[in-house]
Amino acid sequence: MDSFVSLYHGFTIALLPANILYCLSGTLVGTLIGVLPGIGPLSAIAILLPITFYLEPASALIMLAGIYYGAQYGGSTSAILLNLPGENSSVVTCLDGHQMARQGRAGPALAVAALASLCAGVVATLVIALFAPPISKLALMFGPAEYFSLMVLGLIAAIVLAHGSVLKALGMIILGLLLGCVGTDVESGSLRMALGFPGLFDGIGFVPLAMGLFGVGEIIRNIESDHHQTVMQTRIRDLWPSREDFRRFWPAAGRGTLVGCILGILPGGGATLGSFAAYTIEKKISRTPERFGKGAVEGVAAPEAANNAGAQTSFIPLLTLGIPSNAMMALMAGALLIHGIQPGPRVITSNPDIFWGLIASMLLGNALLVVINLPLVGIWVQLLRVPYHLFYPMILVFCCIGVYTVNSSVLDVMLLMVFGFLGYMLSKWRCEPAPLLLAFVLGPLMEENLRRAMQVSYGDPAIFVTRPISAGLLVAALGCLILVLLPAFRRTREVAFQEES
Amino acid sequence: MSRIRNLNDVMVGVLLIALSIFALILARPLNPGTVDAMGPGFFPRLLAAIEMVLGIAIVAQGLLTEGEPFEAWYPRQILFVLGSIAFFALTIDRFGAVIAVAGTVLVSCLARRQTRFIEAVLVAAGMAVFVVLVFRVGLGLPMRVWPWGHIY
DSSP, X not given: OHHHHHHHHHHHHHTSHHHHHHHHXXXXXXXXXXXXXXXXXXXXXXXXXXXXXXXXXXXXXXXXXXXXXXXXXXXXXXXXXXXXXXXXXGHHHIIIIIHHHHXXXXXXXXXXXXXXXXXXXXXXXXXHHHHHHHHHHHHHTOOHHHHHHHHHHHHHHHHHXXXXXXXXXXXXHHHHHHHHHOEEOTTTOOEESOTTOGXXXXXXXXXXXXXXXXXXXXXXXXXXXXXXXXXXXXXXXXXXXXXXXXXXXXXXXXXXXXXXXXXXHSTTOOHHHHHHHHHHHHHHHOSOGGGTTSOOHHHHHHHHHHHHHHHHHTHHHHXXXXXXXXXXXXXXHHHHHXXXXXXXXXXXXXXHHHHHXXXXXXXXXXXXXXXXXXXXXXXXXXXXXXXXHHHHHHHHHHHHHHHHHHHTOHHHHHHHHHHHHHHHHHHHTTOOXXXXXXXHHHHHHHHHHHHHHHHHTTTOTTHHHHSHHHHHHHHHHHHHHHHHHSHHHHHHXXXXXXXXX | OOOOSOHHHHHHHHHXXXXXXXXXXXXXXXXOBOSSSBOTTHHHHHHHHHHHHHHHHHHHXXXXXXXXXXXXXXXXXXXXXXXXXXHHHHHXXXXXXXXXXXXXXXXXXXXXXXXXXXXXXHHHHHHHHHHIIIIIIISOOSOOXXXXXXXX
C-alpha cells in the first residue's frame, strides 16, 4: 500500500500547474513528431533533449516521457490515415487501422487506438508503481560484480532484438564502450584519448552523439529518395466506435496490455516488440482470423495497447536497476545524468519527487492525449501536408542550435557532424547503431564496477562466477547469446524482422 | 579468392579494425596498471583488442556469407547536409546566430536540386527570426545575434 501513498505524492507533483503544462507540451510535441513520417521518436527526443536542460529534473523527465508516448500515439494516427507508420511500433497498426479508414471508419479506428493506449497506460502505470520499489530494494543488495554482470546481460539482450548480424551488434557495443572511455578517468584523474581537445575533457557529449547517429543520419537518408506523401481525403466523422466495436475492443486491449507490460520490462524490450507480439497473438486466438488485415478492431486495439504499455514499463529497468533496456531509455538515462541524477535503485528513495512525479504524469499524459488529440486530428492531418524538403532544413537548424547551446561548444557541433556521418555510414552498411548508444551510456558505470570488483577480489576474475547472483546473470547473458546463434531461433528472428520491414 | 559476397559487412569490419587501431594508439601513453588495480589504460586496451577481433570476424563473415546488396551513396546529400552543420559550427561564434542559421538553411537546401531559391530564402529568414526570438530573447541563452553583438 506504500506504493499508493507514494503515488498520491507523485500526483501532487505531476499536478503542479507548471508540470501539467510541460506534460501537455510534451505530449503535443510528441504527437506532432510521431505524426510526421521520416522523423521517429528516437531522433525526436535526441533533438529535443537540450530544451529540457533548463527545466527542473522532474519537469524535464515528465516532458520527455510525454514526448515519448505522444510520439507512439501520433505514429498510429498517420498509420491509420496514411498507411504510413510514423514510427516502428505502429507498423502493425497500419494493417487493420488503414483498412478501417478506407472503409470510411477512420474515426472509430482513431478512437479505438486512443482508448487502447489510455487503458494500457493506466494499467502500465499501476504495474510500475507496484513492481518498481521491490525491484530497486533487491538491486540495492548488488555489489560491483553483480552490477557488472547485470550490465553485460543488458547489453547482450539488446543484441537479441537488434536487426541483422550478431557480430555487428557486438561490434557496435564495444565501439560504444570505447567512446565512453574518452575524457578524464574518474579514478586516476588522467586524461584519456581526448586528442588534446579541451572540449573532450569531460567526455564525448551525449547529445551530439545521439543526435548525430539518429537525427542527422536519418535526415540524409530521407532526402536521398524524394518521397512525397499523399494524404487520403477522409472526412473524420462518427468518432465514437459502435457497441459491436466495443465488444471486440475490451478483451483485445486487455491482452495487448498484458503482452506489452511483460515485454516492456525485459531487457532489450520496448514498444515495438510488444505491438508485433500482440498482433500475432490476437490473430492466432481469434475465431475469425480471416478478418485480420481487413479492418478488424482487435488488430488495432491489441498492438496499440501493447506498444503503449511496453513504452511505459520499459522505464522499470531504467529506474530500478539503472540499466536502460533500449536506445530510447538510454536517452532518458542521458537526460537524468545531465541533471546529475544517476539512474539506479537509489532514484526511488533519494529522488522520490522525480520517480513518483514521472509515474503520476504518465497517467495524466495518457488522459491528455485522448482528450486533446481526438479533436485535433484534423490539424495533424493538415501538418502532414508540409513538404519534407522545407522541413528538414528546420530540423537541422534545431539540431545545431540544440547541440551548441548545451555548452556553447563549437566542438560539439563538429562532433554532431562526425557522428551524423557515422550514423549514415552504419545505416548504409546495415548496421544498427542503437546498441552503440546503450553501451555508451553504460560504459563508464561498467568500467567502474569492473575495476571495483577486481579490487575486491585481488585480481581474481572468478568473482563474477562464484557469487551466485552474478553467475546467474552471466548464465542468462550466455543463454541469450546462444539463443541468437541457434539456427532455428535465428530463422524465426529473421522472419519476424522481415515482417516488420 | 572469388568476389566479396557481402560488402556491407566487410566495410563495417574494416571500419571497426581501423577504429580499434586508432584507439590502441591513443591508449598507448595510458598506464594499464595491474588486474587488481587497473589503471586508466586497462579498459580501453581491453576493448580495443576485443574490437579488433570482432572487426576481423565481421570481415570474414562478409567474405564467406551472402548478404543484402550494397546500397549506393549520395554524395550531394551527404556533402550539403554535413556542410550545413559545419557552416553553423564555423560561423556561430564569430558572426552570430542570424548568419549561422540562415546559412545553415541555405546550404542544407542545396542538398536537394528541386528546392526553389525563393522557398529556401523564406525558410532561412523565418528560422533566423524564430531562433533569435525563442532562444535568445525568450530563453536568454548565451549566443551572439549579429557579428557586432555580444555573446551574453
